[in-house]
Amino acid sequence: MTTADAETGRPRTTRVDCRPSGSRYLVFAPDDDSAWYRDLLVSPQATLEIDGVPHAARAVPLEGGEPGFALHLLEVDAARGRAIADQLLVHHGELRKTLAAARAELDGAPAARRTELRGELLGHCVTFCNDLRMHHLREDGAFTAIEKAHPGLAPALKRLRQEHESVSRALCDLDRLLQGKGEIDRAALRDEFERVVKGLEEHFAYEEANLLPALRGEDQVAPSG
CATH class of the missing domain: 2.30.110.10 (Electron Transport, Fmn-binding Protein; Chain A)
Structure with missing residues (x-):
């Protein structure tokens, strides 16, 4: 548990x-x-x-x-499905705010503060990683009930479960870069950060496009590629 x-x-x-x-x-x-x-x-x-x-x-x-x-x-009926859809958007919004704060830290640090950049970003990263891990763990549990209520979502849910694992690996790569010793390579850090953000935004967009219509009782479309 x-x-x-x-x-x-x-x-x-x-x-x-x-x-x-x-x-x-x-x-x-x-x-x-x-x-x-x-x-x-x-x-x-x-x-x-x-x-x-x-x-x-x-x-x-x-x-x-x-x-x-x-x-x-969890059992997903019509009312519960709408509540899950609303909560999903709330969680995604909170995670996006944490990412935005990390990007602002990365973009706005003046030269005099660059030695502190690793610590600032590491703080944001730890907070974000904990929040995202909890979000994905709870989603994995909810997906079992969602798939039971909406069998047609099985392919999309399978992809989302796989993306949870790939996102976790990308965050580990970023964490290793931040935890490393020596002078931080700002360009490498920015590239790794943007790779994580891009993957997360694609994940969030796919999840919202494929799950929200079914959870809200709207006309369901085939999972997008």
Whole structure:
């Protein structure tokens, strides 16, 4: 099960024992100090991997004061589909703002501050990477429910899952460049940064073009290339 760290927001993955209960899964914490238990008290969204398949889940505290949760797996109906579409755009907007802040840092740093550029950009990169990892982990879980409700989206969802992996690799390349020792090569940094941005914008655009119409109940078109 993956939760968002209650303090940092970073993804936290924990192996837990779940008990099926109807359409839910019950998960019990050894005590109320368990890290994932505290995470879910702050943010009840979780991604539950069952037999290798990720599922988006909403955690509801168990009654009676026992430390644990009932995990309700996401099901996509018309109303839920519209809500997912709206939230998808919100998340993409937030991620684009973080990228814009990093670009402004890269473009606007005067010569006197270039020795500080790596630290500034690294801060933006760490924030962005954490946010994007959490976003993609939750999307992977939601895709399972979306594909069940909209089987025709299977090719688009397969491509999006693959892009999640390629985007992660590109961010790792950028992070290695920022973490490296010695004088930073501004041109190389800019090229790597723009490669990441280009890949993300293409990913966001494809996702919005192919998922939003179906989630909003509009006429669906074949996945674009």
